[in-house]
Structure formats: C-alpha cells, structure tokens
Amino acid sequence: MNDKEKLLEEVKTMKKVASRPKCLTDRVFHYCPGCTHGVVHRLVAETIDELGIQEKTIGVAPVGCSVFAYWYFDTDFSQAAHGRAPAVATGIKRSVPGSVVFTYQGDGDLAAIGTAEIIHAANRGEKITVIFINNAIYGMTGGQMAPTSLINQKTQTSPYGRDSETMGYPIRVSEMLSGLEGVKYLSRVAVDTPANIIKAKAAIKKAFETQLTGTGFSMVEVLSICPTDWGLNVADSKKWLKENMIPYYPLQEFKAPKAEEAKGGE
Amino acid sequence: MANKVLMKGNEAIAEAAMIAGCRHYFGYPITPQSELPAYLAKHMPKRNGVFLQAESEVAAINMVYGSGGTGVRVMTSSSSPGISLKQEGISYIACAEVPCLIVNVVRGGPGLGNIAPAQCDYFQAVKGGGHGDYKLVVLSPSSVQEMADFTVLAFDLADKYRTPVMLLSDGYLGQMMEPVEMPDASNIKKYDKPWATTGAVGRHQNLISSIHLVPEDMEKHIHHLYEKYAEIEKNELIYEEYQCADAEYVMVAYGITARICKTACVMAREQGIKLGLLRPKTLWPFPKQPLAKLAGSKNVKGFIAVELSTGQMIEDVKLSVNGVKPVEFFGRTGGVVPSPNEVLLNVKKLFSLK
Amino acid sequence: MNKNECKFPLNLVIAGFGGQGVLLAGKLIAEAGLHEGREVSWIPSYGPEMRGGTANCTVIISDSEIGSPVVENPDVLVIMNRPSMDKFLPSLKKDGVCIYNKSLIEGFKPRSDVKMVAVPASDLAVQMGSTKLLNMVLVGSFMANSKAFSEASLAYALKKSISAKHQDLIPLNEKAIDEGAKFIA
Numbered sequence: 001m002n003d004k005e006k007l008l009e010e011v012k013t014m015k016k017v018a019s020r021p022k023c024l025t026d027r028v029f030h031y032c033p034g035c036t037h038g039v040v041h042r043l044v045a046e047t048i049d050e051l052g053i054q055e056k057t058i059g060v061a062p063v064g065c066s067v068f069a070y071w072y073f074d075t076d077f078s079q080a081a082h083g084r085a086p087a088v089a090t091g092i093k094r095s096v097p098g099s100v101v102f103t104y105q106g107d108g109d110l111a112a113i114g115t116a117e118i119i120h121a122a123n124r125g126e127k128i129t130v131i132f133i134n135n136a137i138y139g140m141t142g143g144q145m146a147p148t149s150l151i152n153q154k155t156q157t158s159p160y161g162r163d164s165e166t167m168g169y170p171i172r173v174s175e176m177l178s179g180l181e182g183v184k185y186l187s188r189v190a191v192d193t194p195a196n197i198i199k200a201k202a203a204i205k206k207a208f209e210t211q212l213t214g215t216g217f218s219m220v221e222v223l224s225i226c227p228t229d230w231g232l233n234v235a236d237s238k239k240w241l242k243e244n245m246i247p248y249y250p251l252q253e254f255k256a257p258k259a260e261e262a263k264g265g266e
Numbered sequence: 267m268a269n270k271v272l273m274k275g276n277e278a279i280a281e282a283a284m285i286a287g288c289r290h291y292f293g294y295p296i297t298p299q300s301e302l303p304a305y306l307a308k309h310m311p312k313r314n315g316v317f318l319q320a321e322s323e324v325a326a327i328n329m330v331y332g333s334g335g336t337g338v339r340v341m342t343s344s345s346s347p348g349i350s351l352k353q354e355g356i357s358y359i360a361c362a363e364v365p366c367l368i369v370n371v372v373r374g375g376p377g378l379g380n381i382a383p384a385q386c387d388y389f390q391a392v393k394g395g396g397h398g399d400y401k402l403v404v405l406s407p408s409s410v411q412e413m414a415d416f417t418v419l420a421f422d423l424a425d426k427y428r429t430p431v432m433l434l435s436d437g438y439l440g441q442m443m444e445p446v447e448m449p450d451a452s453n454i455k456k457y458d459k460p461w462a463t464t465g466a467v468g469r470h471q472n473l474i475s476s477i478h479l480v481p482e483d484m485e486k487h488i489h490h491l492y493e494k495y496a497e498i499e500k501n502e503l504i505y506e507e508y509q510c511a512d513a514e515y516v517m518v519a520y521g522i523t524a525r526i527c528k529t530a531c532v533m534a535r536e537q538g539i540k541l542g543l544l545r546p547k548t549l550w551p552f553p554k555q556p557l558a559k560l561a562g563s564k565n566v567k568g569f570i571a572v573e574l575s576t577g578q579m580i581e582d583v584k585l586s587v588n589g590v591k592p593v594e595f596f597g598r599t600g601g602v603v604p605s606p607n608e609v610l611l612n613v614k615k616l617f618s619l620k
Numbered sequence: 621m622n623k624n625e626c627k628f629p630l631n632l633v634i635a636g637f638g639g640q641g642v643l644l645a646g647k648l649i650a651e652a653g654l655h656e657g658r659e660v661s662w663i664p665s666y667g668p669e670m671r672g673g674t675a676n677c678t679v680i681i682s683d684s685e686i687g688s689p690v691v692e693n694p695d696v697l698v699i700m701n702r703p704s705m706d707k708f709l710p711s712l713k714k715d716g717v718c719i720y721n722k723s724l725i726e727g728f729k730p731r732s733d734v735k736m737v738a739v740p741a742s743d744l745a746v747q748m749g750s751t752k753l754l755n756m757v758l759v760g761s762f763m764a765n766s767k768a769f770s771e772a773s774l775a776y777a778l779k780k781s782i783s784a785k786h787q788d789l790i791p792l793n794e795k796a797i798d799e800g801a802k803f804i805a
C-alpha cells in the first residue's frame with residue numbers, strides 16, 4: 001500500500017464529526033483563495049439546518065462578490081439590485097409572512113448605495129435577518145474604497161490612502177443602527193480565527209432565532225478579509241483584520257432580545 | 267509616433283477630460299469603466315482637482331448638477347445599471363440647462379446583466395431615458411483616439427449650448443488599448459457663464475432650477491430647449507461614410523460595431539459585393555439627411571442596421587430612409603459581439619447575395 | 621514572399637491562466653509594434669473569469685487602420701496552459717503558427733495544418749530563477765518567429781511597460797526574452 005491508499009483506509013475507520021450542511025449545495029465556491037465569504041456561507045447554512053427552516057427560508061442576494069450566493073444555498077432566492085436587498089426582503093416577508101427571509105450584503109452594497117434601504121428596513125423593525133459582510137473594500141469591482149475602508153487605507157479610488165478630509169470617516173453601521181427601536185438583535189463578529197468563527201456562528205443563530213420570534217429586525221456584521229483586493233496573503237490579511245479593523249470596529253453584541261421575548265413563538 | 271501613447275479607452279477619456287479643463291469628477295464604481303475613476307483618483311489631486319467617490323450613482327449625478335451649476339467643467343461616468351439610476355438627475359440637469367459630461371460604458375442588460383460590451387442603451391441615451399421633453403447630445407466614439415477627441419468635443423458642446431452631453435461607449439472601447447494622441451490643451455475654448463451660481467456679488471440672484479409650475483411657463487421653457495436642440499441639429503451633426511460612393515448595400519453602425527462592419531466591408535469588396543458603411547458619430551443629432559440622400563441614390567438597393575442589441579437605432583434609420591429603400595437588421599445582444607465574417611454572412615443572407 | 625518578413629496585419633491571441641502575465645505580454649507586443657510606427661490594438665478578456673481562471677488578449681499589428689479589434693481566426697497563437705490550448709487551437713488560421721509552453725501542455729491533439737512551435741517556457745523561466753519570466757520567454761519566441769518588430773523595439777517596450785519601481789528587473793526580463801528567441805531555429 002502506498003501512503004495515499006493507507007490514508008484512504010484510515011479514513012474509512014474514522015468517525016464522522018462534521019459534514020457539509022444539508023442546505024449547502026455541492027457547488028465549488030467561486031470565491032478567491034482565502035476569501036471568507038465561504039466561511040460565512042457555511043455558518044448561515046448550518047444555522048438554517050439546525051433551526052430546520054430550509055423549506056421556508058428565502059434568501060436575497062446582493063450585488064457584490066456574493067451575487068451568486070444562490071448557487072450555494074439550497075433555498076429559494078431572489079437577486080436584488082445593488083443596495084436594494086432590504087427592500088426586496090421587505091417585499092418578500094410582507095407577502096409571505098411565515099417565511100424566514102435573510103439578505104446577505106457587502107459593505108458597498110449595504111453601507112453606500114443601500115444606506116437608505118438598510119436604515120428604513122431596520123427602523124420599520126422589518127422581520128428579516130441581515131448578514132452584513134464588512135471587508136473594508138469593494139471586492140467584486142476590483143478594490144475601490146468602501147464606506148468602511150479605514151483611514152489611510154490604499155484602494156483603487158484612494159490611491160494615496162483614505163483621507164478623512166475629503167473622503168470622510170469609516171462608517172460604523174452597527175453603532176448607527178443600534179439606536180433604532182425596530183432593531184432587536186444586532187452584533188458584530190469576525191471570522192479571522194476559529195474562536196471568532198464559533199462566536200460568529202452563535203450570533204448568526206441568534207439573529208435567525210430573533211426573526212423566528214417575530215419581534216423585529218436582526219443583523220450580524222461580520223468583519224471579513226479580502227486578500228485579493230487588500231493585496232495581502234491570507235495570514236497577513238487575518239493579521240490586518242485583527243490589528244486594524246477590530247480596534248476600529250469592536251466586536252460586541254449591541255442588542256439582543258430579553259430572555260422572555262426570545263422564548264415567544266412565531 | 268512620438269506623441270502617441272498606448273492607452274485604454276477608459277483612461278483616454280480621463281486624461282482628455284483633464285486636458286479639457288475638467289477638474290471635478292463625481293462617480294460610483296462599476297465595471298467595465300473602473301479604469302476611468304481609478305485614473306482620475308490618481309491624477310486629479312496632482313492637478314488640484316476634485317475626485318469624489320459618491321455613495322451611489324443617484325448622489326453622484328446630483329453632485330454633478332450642483333457642481334455644473336456653478337459653471338465648472340464637471341463629469342461623471344458609469345455603466346448601464348448606474349446610468350439608469352442617474353436618469354432622474356439627468357432629466358433635472360437637462361431642464362435646468364447644466365452643462366456636463368456623462369459617460370456610459372455600456373454593458374449587457376437589462377437588469378444586472380453582465381459586463382460584456384453592448385449597445386442596448388441606445389433608446390435610453392437618444393430618446394430621453396429620464397422623464398420629460400428633453401434631448402441629450404450623444405456622441406459615439408469608435409476608437410480610443412475618439413474616446414479622447416469626443417471627450418474634448420463633449421465639454422465644448424456642453425458649454426456652448428448649456429446642455430448635458432453623453433458619451434455612449436461600450437465595454438470593448440473602454441477596455442481596449444490603442445495608440446492615442448492627446449488633444450492639444452491650447453485649443454480648448456473657454457465660455458462665459460453669467461448664469462452660474464457662484465454667489466450673487468454685485469448682481470441679481472442666479473437660479474439653477476427645473477420647476478415651472480404654470481403649464482404655459484413650462485411649455486415656453488421646453489420650446490426654448492427645443493430651439494436650442496434645433497440649432498444643435500443644424501450645426502453639430504458628424505458622421506463618416508465608408509465606401510458609400512458606389513455602394514449597393516449600406517450598413518449603418520456606430521461605435522465598436524462600426525469597426526467590425528468596416529472589416530466586413532473590406533471582405534465584401536474582395537468578394538465583389540459593393541458594401542458601404544455609414545457611421546454616425548453623433549447619435550443625437552442623427553444623420554437623417556445623409557441617410558435620406560443615400561436612400562435616394564440609384565446605386566443603393568438597401569440598408570442594414572448592425573447593432574449590439576435587438577434593434578434600437580434601426581428605428582432612426584427607418585425614419586430617415588422613410589420607406590424609400592428596404593431597411594434590414596442584424597444584431598447580437600446580451601454582450602455577444604459578432605465577427606466581421608458573421609456580419610457579412612448575414613448581410614448576404616438578408617439580401618440574398620451570393 | 622520573403623521568409624524573413626512579417627506579413628501585416630498580424631492577428632495574435634495570447635492565452636493562459638490569470639497570473640501568467642498574459643496581458644502584459646500582449647501589451648509589450650503592442651508597444652513594440654507601435655514603436656515601429658504601426659497601427660496596433662490590444663483587447664483583453666475581462667470579467668469574472670479574471671480571478672484565477674483563464675485570461676486572454678488579442679493583439680493586432682497592422683500597416684493600415686485596424687477595423688475589427690476582435691479576431692475570429694488569428695494568425696498566431698501564444699498559449700501558456702492546457703485549457704487555453706483546447707480553447708484556441710481550433711480557431712487558428714490554416715498555416716498559422718501556434719507557439720506554446722511545452723512545460724505545461726501535454727497530451728493534446730496537435731493540428732497538422734498549422735505550425736506547432738513547442739517552447740519549454742516554464743522550465744526555462746525556472747532555470748532563470750522565476751516562473752514569472754515565462755511570459756517573457758514566449759514573447760521572445762514570438763518575436764523571433766514572427767519578426768513583427770526588432771529586438772530594440774521590444775527592449776524599448778519593456779522599459780516603458782515596467783513601472784519605475786521595478787526597472788532593476790529589466791536585465792532579467794531581457795535575458796528571458798533572449799532565451800525564448802534562441803529557441804526559434
């Protein structure tokens with residue numbers, strides 16, 4: 001037996017402790033090497049499996065690298081115009097009230113062109129869940145400045161670094177939304193380390209659970225990496241996230257339903 | 267050759283705009299025009315210009331409205347979905363007579379579509395796009411050189427007539443590199459703008475506005491706009507005729523498609539087919555008279571509009587030819603670009619030529 | 621026709637993986653053609669396929685105005701990887717030339733009605749210290765095979781296309797071009 005065959009034999013005797021979530025399709029992710037969109041997709045898919053809501057979940061894909069999210073989630077999906085996912089989600093949820101509706105949006109989509117839609121969906125307490133990927137850059141279009149890009153961050157449209165004088169300051173979306181009454185669950189997490197990924201999973205699950213209680217709007221902001229457009233390798237990207245993003249965008253749970261609220265059924 | 271540089275079409279527009287004196291750019295990222303804002307982000311600061319990435323196309327076009335109203339040379343650029351968002355602002359800009367340049371590097375649509383070259387925004391550009399009775403001057407470059415030249419022309423026409431001008435390009439022209447000789451800055455004409463909102467120092471209030479509540483006032487203003495448009499039609503039409511003198515069949519095509527058709531013309535002549543091409547360089551104003559004249563010529567047996575769409579410009583070709591000769595259509599759409607051979611085969615098929 | 625002269629217009633497609641330097645190779649060739657006073661055009665494949673997938677560009681060098689910048693049947697192919705060989709070889713004009721990276725391309729069905737020119741480009745590049753030189757090796761082979769421009773013009777193009785920061789890399793790139801050219805009998 002050669003090494004490969006030996007390994008295959010060994011695998012047969014192993015106990016299966018993890019497998020691909022049921023509601024994730026077999027399709028290979030189109031994302032760049034090291035991109036964390038895939039990690040977050042998995043966390044959302046696990047949550048949908050665990051809550052047993054695959055058949056009533058309807059996703060809304062944004063315009064951004066995750067525009068093809070519907071390739072990977074085996075649930076119904078609608079693809080929205082750039083920034084409009086919360087409005088599309090509102091339309092869906094109001095038409096099929098028993099459904100579980102989530103949007104999956106980047107920081108250009110949600111925090112630039114879609115600012116009005118996210119604020120008003122949140123303010124209406126729209127019973128949807130928003131997964132907000134903050135990677136401090138426009139990925140799909142090749143690395144332009146995002147509203148969340150950090151001061152001095154060099155991008156295609158801030159070639160000399162982001163200057164607050166002419167380009168303003170990085171937007172803290174979660175802090176901004178946390179003051180709105182309609183928001184019932186709100187948390188900022190990161191996916192740079194295994195420990196943080198576990199926390200991110202817990203937050204995403206709470207967000208979906210909040211939607212199931214029917215109390216209001218829920219969102220998880222996920223600090224993510226974009227090695228391709230940051231021009232860093234994966235290890236350095238994770239380091240950059242930890243050293244630069246987390247200090248400016250502190251990880252925290254801004255809002256969570258009180259215990260008795262969380263228990264209430266749909 | 268010394269002063270010819272190899273450049274992408276998107277970059278050529280950006281450089282030419284600065285040569286034309288544009289120091290204000292407002293936009294929002296979108297493919298396939300990203301090289302244009304990237305170039306300006308790099309070079310505007312060096313020339314004391316303003317490059318601002320807005321939060322959306324809606325914001326960007328309204329920044330253009332404000333900026334152009336102060337009399338400075340200002341531009342924005344986008345691609346199809348972004349241009350759709352700009353339509354409200356363009357309507358206001360046309361009504362308020364704010365000179366500016368709007369660049370559309372067209373991609374496949376409708377909807378999110380794709381990022382491949384297309385000409386499916388012809389109606390939107392030429393027939394209005396936004397609401398109300400107005401026109402845009404629409405320029406159609408077909409080489410990287412013309413991307414630069416028409417940018418300079420666009421700023422001139424915008425100021426000369428106090429009107430928005432659109433450069434209607436496509437993904438290929440934006441992305442391709444060709445040698446280009448930059449226009450001479452010393453030929454740039456400056457215009458007085460006594461109407462601009464620069465602060466009412468020693469004069470009455472200036473107002474940039476598009477509201478005319480009394481219908482008669484609105485009608486009067488629209489007539490004023492249309493008198494201006496009539497002047498533009500009279501003075502500013504540009505087009506190219508290629509192998510039309512003895513042509514029996516005339517293709518009508520603009521932009522990148524015109525180049526494909528030119529090659530098809532050459533191939534046709536090698537096969538003994540007298541094929542010509544009329545290429546509008548201004549899509550509005552449209553070369554109505556030149557087409558009518560060709561239609562009346564004894565040689566010409568028919569026309570064929572060739573477009574990267576399901577047929578939009580063909581309506582203007584038909585209006586110009588006015589039933590005198592048959593007008594056929596060949597097009598590919600959705601971002602598909604035909605080869606010269608494919609064009610020629612279809613010309614032959616449509617007119618049953620051997 | 622004199623065998624030592626290039627026939628214009630010359631339509632060329634260069635293809636390979638994104639990251640193999642396909643677009644830069646095309647730009648160098650276009651710059652070199654421009655330097656000799658010719659009309660040139662360069663058009664890339666662009667879009668989602670850029671990331672990690674295949675990339676290609678079309679370059680035309682001509683004595684007269686260039687019509688269509690898109691070419692159905694190129695005169696010359698420069699192919700850096702196997703998927704691109706499968707995709708583009710069928711489109712090559714009869715009697716055309718296919719210059720390819722032998723190091724990475726094996727087991728395909730060559731055409732007998734075209735000239736196949738195998739260059740161990742990746743191997744040569746590695747010998748010179750970096751796989752990244754592979755595009756330069758092939759540009760050298762293209763130059764020697766097509767005679768579309770002189771070595772001096774290519775040297776000029778190289779200087780112009782490499783950013784100020786990386787000018788120190790020029791001698792190594794020139795060497796790679798030389799190696800590629802030497803491979804052409």
Ligand SMILES: Cc1ncc(C[n+]2csc(CCOP(=O)(O)OP(=O)(O)O)c2C)c(N)n1
Binds near residue numbers: 141295
């Ligand atoms: C109206 C409109 N404007 C612009 C675009 C171009 N566009 C596509 S994706 C995108 C932003 C992507 O960045 P982000 O939302 O941060 O997501 P990421 O790709 O980083 O995941 C933009 C501006 C578009 N498709 N539609």
